Amino acid sequence: MQPLENIKVLDLSRVLAAPTGTMLLGDLGAEVIRIEHPEGSDSMREWGPFSNGQSTYYLSANRNKKSITLDLKLESEREKFKKLVKDADIIIENFKTGDMEKLGVHYKELQKVNPSIIHIAVTGFGQTGPLASEPGFDPVIQAMSGLMDITGAIDGEPTRVGVPIVDILTSHYVVIGALAALRQRDLTGKGQFIDLSLFDVQLSSMANVTSAYLNAGYISKRLGNQHNNIAPYQAFKCKDGLIMICAGTDSQFVKLCNMLDRSEWIQDERFKTNVLRKTHENLLADMINEITFTKNREDWLGLLQEYKIPGGQVLTVAEALEHPQTKARNLIGEIEHPTYGNIKFIKNPLQFSELNIDYKNAPPILGEHNEILSELEDDNY
Structure with a gap:
């Protein structure tokens, strides 16, 4: 049995931060249903390089999911979505602040359908503050958080980290938030809304650098491969x-x-x-x-x-x-998809003594599991 086997997650997210978070929940056994616009709403599907016609970028963040399509601008499609919400545990989305309200599927509305629902909203800058309505992209957050200022050659310009580190860190907080909210729901019976911001995540991840400034007024410098506090x-x-x-x-x-x-x-x-x-x-x-x-x-x-x-x-x-260590840890996995074939991926790094993570579903094609919609019960919520 998987730890999240009875948990259903509705994934309305796109690109990397939130999708990676829902993938990790899927790794732990949750049923993750990815919901996109019928014409596709995730630009990540279009980013190369490609393998058997599939974006390797998209493949990196979407295993262990199903895919359905809904146009939430249509009343009939919103009704279908609400039927899904009725039996769901978690909604994860990364619409711009205010967009869910415009669509009429914001937390307070969905709470009427399912009072125990947990809603995680991932945005660039959060639900409040002067930048709340601005879109958030990983490089922008790297720049604004001070991360770029301390990264790069001593005599060079501020440099972006080589992977979308803000998105990756945020995905971990998606999982932490979801698990904490599920545990609190076990104790109180109540769902809740979680406001998760990329900017907040990266600023909180500056660790010793922000501590040095806040407590000692010390401004860390760009030092290339050197360390701000230790030598050699x-x-x-x-x-x-x-x-x-x-x-x-x-x-x-x-x-x-x-x-x-x-x-x-x-x-x-x-x-x-x-x-x-x-x-x-x-x-x-x-x-x-x-x-x-x-x-x-x-x-x-x-x-x-x-x-x-x-x-x-x-x-x-x-x-x-x-590297032999990579092979010894058995970190590279494979999943077979019936249409586009075999894909390789880096496994979830959690290695449990009493649990084998199940990589059951390859990243889905858009709308691959639309039969879920036809199975919805015609009931009132």
């Missing part, structure tokens, strides 16, 4: 590429000195503490680079493991997917 804690050059070395404590720095055959650095007044090492970080990095450049990444990796110093090779995506 960055990528170093090898003969055949880069290796990340993270000597986060004084004891680890002592081990690093011994590994590099530079025990004299241990007593060097410039490097005795992390504060001093951070002060002289660039000098120390240059000294380490002179040594690391004499060997290949694999050679240094073996030494780092021997000396028990955190570190790892800077790999390409292809190298990461082919």
Whole structure:
């Protein structure tokens, strides 16, 4: 039995943040019904590259779902939607603030149909504030949250993270919010509305950077592969590429000195503490680079493991997917779709002792499960 086996989720979302969240709920056993406009409302389906005619971007966020189509601008279609709501547990949507009200299917209206419904609204900036009506896109939020300002080369421009990190983080909060609301409903019998904002998520994910400013007035800088607070804690050059070395404590720095055959650095007044090492970080990095450049990444990796110093090779995506650790963890899965064939994906990272996650449904074609609509009971809600 799956933990969310009896939970029905109506997924009115598109692109990445909310769809990834509903996919994760599907991984845990929820029945996820994806609802789109009959002509398609998710631009992600159009983004390449493609595999057997399907967007690989779309495939990354939509396994373990069914797909139906409804035009919520039509009264008859809204009635069908409300019939679905009557037997649902969770609604997840990422319409612009106010759009659900315009359609007449907002939380207060749906609450009349199902008082225990949980409604999660994912927007760029939330339901309140001066930017509430503005659309939210991952790069925009990265820019506005300060994330880009602390990302990139020291002498370069602010840089976007290489994956849509705000969307990904928000998807996790979709799941956290859904599970918390389900648990509270178990205790109180009441559903609720959850206002989830990409901007809020990213600002809350700035961790030590915002803490440093709020509590010490410290403004973190763009440091490339270096760390704002720790040294040496960055990528170093090898003969055949880069290796990340993270000597986060004084004891680890002592081990690093011994590994590099530079025990004299241990007593060097410039490097005795992390504060001093951070002060002289660039000098120390240059000294380490002179040594690391004499060997290949694999050679240094073996030494780092021997000396028990955190570190790892800077790999390409292809190298990461082919890494023995990836294979040992059995992280790559496959699902067969009857129309477009086999797809590969990265499995859910949760590995339970008493649960096997079931990857039962490949990402659906638009309207693939419209038979659900014909099965709706002709009753009054």
